[in-house]
Amino acid sequence: MEQFDLIIVGSGPAGLGTAFAYSKRKPGGKVLLIEKERYSTGGLRNDCKMNFTYPIGFPDEYWDSESANRYLAEVIEELQPRFMEKKNLSIYEKRAEKLGVKLLEVRQSHLGTDGGLELIKELMDRLKNRGIEIHLEETASEVDPKDQILFTDKGKYKYGNLVIAPGRRGFSFLQDLMKRLRISFIDHILDIGIRLETTIEQYPIVRDYYDPKFLFPDKVRTFCTNAFRAYVVQEKYLTANGEPYYSVNGHAYSSKRQENGLVNFALLKTVMFTEPLASGQKYAEMIGLQAMLLGGGRPIMQRVGDFRLGKRSTEAAFTGDLYFFEPTLHCTPGDISLSIPAKILRAIWKAMKLLDTIVPGVLHPSTIMYYPEIKLYGNKPRFMDPFFQAFPHIYLIGDGAGTSRGITAAWASGIRAVEGILR
Numbered sequence: 309m310e311q312f313d314l315i316i317v318g319s320g321p322a323g324l325g326t327a328f329a330y331s332k333r334k335p336g337g338k339v340l341l342i343e344k345e346r347y348s349t350g351g352l353r354n355d356c357k358m359n360f361t362y363p364i365g366f367p368d369e370y371w372d373s374e375s376a377n378r379y380l381a382e383v384i385e386e387l388q389p390r391f392m393e394k395k396n397l398s399i400y401e402k403r404a405e406k407l408g409v410k411l412l413e414v415r416q417s418h419l420g421t422d423g424g425l426e427l428i429k430e431l432m433d434r435l436k437n438r439g440i441e442i443h444l445e446e447t448a449s450e451v452d453p454k455d456q457i458l459f460t461d462k463g464k465y466k467y468g469n470l471v472i473a474p475g476r477r478g479f480s481f482l483q484d485l486m487k488r489l490r491i492s493f494i495d496h497i498l499d500i501g502i503r504l505e506t507t508i509e510q511y512p513i514v515r516d517y518y519d520p521k522f523l524f525p526d527k528v529r530t531f532c533t534n535a536f537r538a539y540v541v542q543e544k545y546l547t548a549n550g551e552p553y554y555s556v557n558g559h560a561y562s563s564k565r566q567e568n569g570l571v572n573f574a575l576l577k578t579v580m581f582t583e584p585l586a587s588g589q590k591y592a593e594m595i596g597l598q599a600m601l602l603g604g605g606r607p608i609m610q611r612v613g614d615f616r617l618g619k620r621s622t623e624a625a626f627t628g629d630l631y632f633f634e635p636t637l638h639c640t641p642g643d644i645s646l647s648i649p650a651k652i653l654r655a656i657w658k659a660m661k662l663l664d665t666i667v668p669g670v671l672h673p674s675t676i677m678y679y680p681e682i683k684l685y686g687n688k689p690r691f692m693d694p695f696f697q698a699f700p701h702i703y704l705i706g707d708g709a710g711t712s713r714g715i716t717a718a719w720a721s722g723i724r725a726v727e728g729i730l731r
C-alpha cells in the first residue's frame with residue numbers, strides 16, 4: 309500500500325491552502341491530494357470573488373483579526389489577487405449609519421466563474437510542479453484511524469496525517485465520519501434567506517463597490533453580490549433520506565464576457581438554535597423540501613410588486629410592463645411568504661426596506677425574490693487543539709467543518725492545519 313506523509317481530501321480552497329502551505333514548508337514531502345470531481349467544485353469554481361478583510365468568511369469562535377490577518381498575508385502571497393477599487397462610499401455609509409445599518413469596507417478581488425476555472429488549473433499545475441500527487445475523480449469513503457488508512461472508491465492509502473476538507477456539499481460525509489470516529493460536533497447554526505435579482509440601474513452601488521457588505525438589524529446581511537454578467541443558479545442537495553431539494557445561489561462571469569446589466573445578491577438571516585439545539589442540517593432540509601413542495605420541485609420566484617400586494621406571481625404576469633427584465637433562473641413563479649418562516653421573512657423584509665432607503669431603487673416592482681437560499685455553517689467538531697485536529701492525525705477544515713465561510717478563510721484554515729501538523 310502506498311504511504312504518504314500527508315493526504316488531503318478535497319481540492320477546494322481549504323485543501324489547496326493545505327497543499328501550498330505544506331509544500332512551501334516541507335518541499336519534498338510526499339503528499340496526495342484527492343478530489344472527487346474533475347475540478348474543485350466550491351467558490352473557486354463559481355464566481356471566485358475573494359474577500360481579504362476580517363471578519364468576512366472567518367467565524368469569530370476560531371479567528372481574531374490579528375490571526376486572520378497573519379494568514380491572509382500568506383493567502384495573498386500565493387494567490388496574488390488584483391484588488392478592486394471602491395469609490396463614493398461615504399454617501400452610502402452615512403445613510404446606513406443613520407438607520408442603524410453598517411456598511412463594511414472589504415478588500416475584494418473578482419475573477420468570475422471563467423476566471424476561477426483558469427485559476428484552479430494554474431494552481432493545480434503549480435502543485436504538480438512542486439511534486440504533489442493529484443488524484444481527480446476519486447472519492448474518499450472511509451478512514452481506519454488505528455492503522456492510519458484512507459479508503460477511496462479506487463484504492464487505499466496509508467497516511468502520516470490526514471486533512472479532510474470536503475466543503476458544504478461534503479457535510480453528510482463529514483457527519484458520518486465524525487459519528488464513526490466518535491468526534492462530537494454541533495450543527496445548530498445556519499443562514500436562510502432569499503436572493504434578489506434586479507438591474508444595475510436599480511442597484512447602482514455595485515459600480516462603486518462590487519460586493520457591498522451591509523449588516524442589518526436582526527442578524528440579516530447582504531451576501532455574495534454578482535454584477536454586470538450575473539446569473540442566479542440552483543444547486544441540488546440531497547437530504548439524509550436521499551430526497552432532492554434546491555438552494556439558489558449566484559455567480560458572474562469575468563469582464564471578458566458580455567454584460568447582461570443585471571445584479572443579484574443574497575439577503576440572509578442567521579438562525580441559531582439554543583435549547584434543545586436542533587440540527588441546522590435537518591432544519592435546512594425541512595425548509596428546502598417545503599419550498600420544493602410549493603414550487604413543484606423548483607425554487608420559487610416572486611416579483612417585489614406582487615409580494616407587496618400580498619399576491620403570488622404567476623407565469624402569465626411574470627413579464628411585461630413594470631416587470632421588464634427576464635429572470636436568469638426561470639424557476640416557479642409563486643408566493644415565497646407561504647414557505648418562508650415568519651420570523652425570517654419579517655427580518656428580511658425590514659432589511660429590504662432599509663436597503664431601499666440607502667440605495668433607492670432596489671425595491672422596484674420588477675425586482676425578483678428567489679427562495680430558498682440556504683447556507684449551512686458546517687458541523688462544528690470538538691477540536692483537540694487550535695489547529696483543527698479533531699482526532700489524532702486527522703484535521704477537519706474548511707466550510708464543511710465550520711472553520712470558514714469563504715474562499716480566503718478556507719485557504720487560511722489549510723495553512724493553520726499545516727502549522728499544527730509541523731508543530
Ligand SMILES: Cc1cc2nc3c(=O)[nH]c(=O)nc-3n(C[C@H](O)[C@H](O)[C@H](O)COP(=O)(O)OP(=O)(O)OC[C@H]3O[C@@H](n4cnc5c(N)ncnc54)[C@H](O)[C@@H]3O)c2cc1C
Nearest residue numbers: 318320321322344349350351357448474475706707714715
Ligand atoms: C455557487 C457558489 C458560489 C460561491 N461563491 C463564493 C465567492 O464568490 N467567494 C467566496 O469567498 N466564497 C464563495 N462561495 C463559498 C465558497 O465556495 C466556500 O467558502 C469555499 O469554497 C469553501 O472551501 P472548502 O475547501 O471548504 O470547500 P469546497 O470549495 O466546497 O471544496 C471541497 C471539495 O471537496 C471535494 N470533495 C467533497 N467530498 C469529497 C470526498 N468524499 N472525496 C474527495 N473529494 C471530495 C468537493 O468535490 C470539492 O471540490 C461560494 C459557494 C458556492 C456553492
